[in-house]
Amino acid sequence: MDNIEVTPNQDRELSVVGKPIPKLDAAQKAMGRAEYIQDIKLPGMLYGKILYSKFANANIVKIDTSKAKALAGVHAVLTGEDVPKKMKMGFIKDNPPIKKGRVSSFRDEVAAVAAISLDIAKKALDLIEIEYEELEGIFDPEKAMEKDSPLVHEHLKSNVLKMPWNIHYGDVEKAEKESAFVVEDKFTTTWVTHCCMGTSGAIALFDAADNLTIYSNTQIPSLAQKDFLESLKAMGLENKRARVIKPIIGGGFGSKLDTYAYEHIAILLAHKCKKPVKIMFDRVEEFNATSTRQPTVIYIKQGCDKNGRLTFRDMRMVLDNGAHTSWGATTPSVMLMPISSLYKVENVKYNAKCVYTNNTYSQAMRGYGNPQATFAIESSMDILAEKAGMDRIEFRKINKNQSGDETPQGLKITSCGLEECIDAVKEELKFDNNSEKGVGTGIASLIHVGGGARIYGSDGCGAILKMDDYGKVDIFTGGTDMGQGLDNITAQIVAEELGLLAEDINVVHSDTDVCPWDVGAHASRSTFVAGNAALGAAKKVKKKIQEFASKILDVPAKDIKFKDRNVFFPGDPEKSMPIGKLLRKAHFSPNGTMLMAENFYDPDNRNMGKDLKGNMSMTYSFGAHGVKVKVDEETGKVEVLEYVAAHDVGRAINPLLLEGQVYGGVVMGLGYALTEEVVHQNGKNMNANFRDYKLFTAKDAVKIKAPVIETIDKDGPFGAKGIGEPGCVPTAPAVANAIYDAVGVRIKDLPITPEKVLAALKEKKGD
Amino acid sequence: MATKISFILNGDKISYEIKDHWTLSYLLREEMGLIGTKEGCGNGECGACTVIVDKLAVNSCLYLAIDIDDKIVETIEGLASTDGTLHPLQQSFVDNGGIQCGFCSPGMIMSSKALLDENPDADREEIKHALAGNICRCTGYIQIFESVEAAKELAVEDKGGKNG
Numbered sequence: 001m002d003n004i005e006v007t008p009n010q011d012r013e014l015s016v017v018g019k020p021i022p023k024l025d026a027a028q029k030a031m032g033r034a035e036y037i038q039d040i041k042l043p044g045m046l047y048g049k050i051l052y053s054k055f056a057n058a059n060i061v062k063i064d065t066s067k068a069k070a071l072a073g074v075h076a077v078l079t080g081e082d083v084p085k086k087m088k089m090g091f092i093k094d095n096p097p098i099k100k101g102r103v104s105s106f107r108d109e110v111a112a113v114a115a116i117s118l119d120i121a122k123k124a125l126d127l128i129e130i131e132y133e134e135l136e137g138i139f140d141p142e143k144a145m146e147k148d149s150p151l152v153h154e155h156l157k158s159n160v161l162k163m164p165w166n167i168h169y170g171d172v173e174k175a176e177k178e179s180a181f182v183v184e185d186k187f188t189t190t191w192v193t194h195c196c197m198g199t200s201g202a203i204a205l206f207d208a209a210d211n212l213t214i215y216s217n218t219q220i221p222s223l224a225q226k227d228f229l230e231s232l233k234a235m236g237l238e239n240k241r242a243r244v245i246k247p248i249i250g251g252g253f254g255s256k257l258d259t260y261a262y263e264h265i266a267i268l269l270a271h272k273c274k275k276p277v278k279i280m281f282d283r284v285e286e287f288n289a290t291s292t293r294q295p296t297v298i299y300i301k302q303g304c305d306k307n308g309r310l311t312f313r314d315m316r317m318v319l320d321n322g323a324h325t326s327w328g329a330t331t332p333s334v335m336l337m338p339i340s341s342l343y344k345v346e347n348v349k350y351n352a353k354c355v356y357t358n359n360t361y362s363q364a365m366r367g368y369g370n371p372q373a374t375f376a377i378e379s380s381m382d383i384l385a386e387k388a389g390m391d392r393i394e395f396r397k398i399n400k401n402q403s404g405d406e407t408p409q410g411l412k413i414t415s416c417g418l419e420e421c422i423d424a425v426k427e428e429l430k431f432d433n434n435s436e437k438g439v440g441t442g443i444a445s446l447i448h449v450g451g452g453a454r455i456y457g458s459d460g461c462g463a464i465l466k467m468d469d470y471g472k473v474d475i476f477t478g479g480t481d482m483g484q485g486l487d488n489i490t491a492q493i494v495a496e497e498l499g500l501l502a503e504d505i506n507v508v509h510s511d512t513d514v515c516p517w518d519v520g521a522h523a524s525r526s527t528f529v530a531g532n533a534a535l536g537a538a539k540k541v542k543k544k545i546q547e548f549a550s551k552i553l554d555v556p557a558k559d560i561k562f563k564d565r566n567v568f569f570p571g572d573p574e575k576s577m578p579i580g581k582l583l584r585k586a587h588f589s590p591n592g593t594m595l596m597a598e599n600f601y602d603p604d605n606r607n608m609g610k611d612l613k614g615n616m617s618m619t620y621s622f623g624a625h626g627v628k629v630k631v632d633e634e635t636g637k638v639e640v641l642e643y644v645a646a647h648d649v650g651r652a653i654n655p656l657l658l659e660g661q662v663y664g665g666v667v668m669g670l671g672y673a674l675t676e677e678v679v680h681q682n683g684k685n686m687n688a689n690f691r692d693y694k695l696f697t698a699k700d701a702v703k704i705k706a707p708v709i710e711t712i713d714k715d716g717p718f719g720a721k722g723i724g725e726p727g728c729v730p731t732a733p734a735v736a737n738a739i740y741d742a743v744g745v746r747i748k749d750l751p752i753t754p755e756k757v758l759a760a761l762k763e764k765k766g767d
Numbered sequence: 768m769a770t771k772i773s774f775i776l777n778g779d780k781i782s783y784e785i786k787d788h789w790t791l792s793y794l795l796r797e798e799m800g801l802i803g804t805k806e807g808c809g810n811g812e813c814g815a816c817t818v819i820v821d822k823l824a825v826n827s828c829l830y831l832a833i834d835i836d837d838k839i840v841e842t843i844e845g846l847a848s849t850d851g852t853l854h855p856l857q858q859s860f861v862d863n864g865g866i867q868c869g870f871c872s873p874g875m876i877m878s879s880k881a882l883l884d885e886n887p888d889a890d891r892e893e894i895k896h897a898l899a900g901n902i903c904r905c906t907g908y909i910q911i912f913e914s915v916e917a918a919k920e921l922a923v924e925d926k927g928g929k930n931g
Binding site: 020025026028030195196249251252253659660663665667689691695696701 | 803847858864868900903
């Protein structure tokens, strides 16, 4: 098929980039030799455990830890009284790692212990006696906005967070009046959670000078280091060092973008006990005490003219923030992107309120708000197309984004393969061939940041590259591999640039003592930003090698080429040398030198201004998903028959790992669409296990085709854009649209369970 | 209470004094340092801890260590040949993108091995059935199925690890 063929490279023949090289650490993992946080034991290590609140909202009247302290093998018991006043978590610092006086959710930490064994630590928790005075809780964010609602934090006087999410581009009121067709709907999404197969955990220890080392499976080593240094400062440990070591990470998906109570509590316990302290979550804790994707209530109104051109989009959201504030409260900054810029629409209004409740607090999860916003937008696109009497695919193509566009938010669209993605889906899925009863097709598109995302002062990543005497490379990157494959992306980029093989490149990304700064593995930014950081370092070393080789081979430096572990002068077989040999010559000569380079790449993107405008990413990733479903009208069960996920990735640095990102994203998205829900009842998690939290299993796996559209982005490393998150962004609306196509019911509340489908079918039939 | 048990672990005869309440995953991971067997839930729900006992794939987090007395136990550590050659399943998981974060991989590979040992020609549906108890959050399973199918081909040339 022409439109999904890999675009030939115009610059030069590539020998490593673009190849499906297996993940560099896969053999270690396949042999069971990879060490995760679960697997690490240090000499003298103690085991920490955390006690959580028994109520969603309560005053702590009294805590008695004497029996726990007296238990043999217990080294320390901490309560909120032992936490320094300034030790708080979250970007607005509203959350101490152990609460004092008041708890505001079931996951609030009330005490912690360290003991010589896990069993003793657990026993000690049972011996802590706490007297609570239960208070009325508030669990519905819209009710929490009402004037007489109980307050989650009384001193704030309101449950609504002070966040700036209020924008108006163009003139929505005028555009609405001039629209030929307008639709208005309400959508809701609920809590889902990352379900990393490796649960969360940390080991903290101090050296004799009170410098901290912490092992943690974090996605943000540099920002975590900053958080930990702030904790040390709050503990009175000024001017100390905090070293963050990342073991192999058993899944991230956004869950590890903040620092958490277990890490800060491990630090407190380790300091108190003068021993390493490990806190490992069990699966129940992982469900209860890690942060979810934030639930939303979404009101959307959009319109088009008689030719099907979008005229305006007006959206309002209420986000359940939970009892404390983590990055969940900033997801509207990313929601703004699809709201203002998925398809061409000049007049856009968006208001989001993040509201405190006594529920669990939300955080980042793959897509960072985009899946929620896109669920509403793309469901509404189908509703509007139907009202306007237009073909839903044609309607999308009329409004497609294109290269050279600047959107109302100020996003500059550079490379854009949206139309090609839509065409690829159309070609693969045969939309008009749904004669079978209960079978239907759906489509939905996406825009996502693909070239970094400046939501912090720096969006940069550093890389240090050194070559040894044998032609091998060690590259120390700020970027984080959590299974998605950044180690390969880094190695393939460096190998390509230096004429080496991927196996010649050792990628070190595990230790803040040796790796430079990076803002974190989020926003699908690592291939683009960490990739460019590595590429820049490789280019610097390459230039040095060329200069040296020029002297040895007696040819102009710029003409020296690199391939198959050799440097050579094209056209003269005599002028060639293995890179290793050249490096040894450079090293072992008078005034010898070793070849290394450092590079810090900070993309030329912009923070949003006060008007919330700004080109937050250097480039944007696009995609379109199509799905064919069969709905059983007797049971309401939805079966996914076929799935096509077409993505504009700039360039596929590694097609094998790229497919893995897309497949994994789609299946996570299908869970979001159909099965996954953390059931909260008055703030309490009712399904903290894999029996009742319904992930897709091997039995549920679906056929997925993943056409790759290569648009060769001008700023991406070898033209690549990010692809980590996009796979799960348009999945839910594609499924919802297919269900409507199949049986004529529109489900506006995720997940689309058989119960909801059945109820809607009954309502439609007038039962 | 302590009990002395004897069993074959990855081809080696072992005698070990265990506490009666120990699970097999505890014995392997915490006592014997065989960290290749992962524990993802401790409740038999995720399959990360899958090992093979007398040819049957079991969740070692639920299986009591005392019950392996006189039995043959295979773990992920026993699959590769002594010369370092990966077992066909390990190699095909590596080559076909069956591994991302890798936490589920040892369990996936052991469940797949139990299947192929019994049914070398297992088709896609049989593979799906055999892996139904092994959860993966990274891959969407497709490349895992492809890995198992590719391993069937590789198995023809298998030189064999300790567990054959």
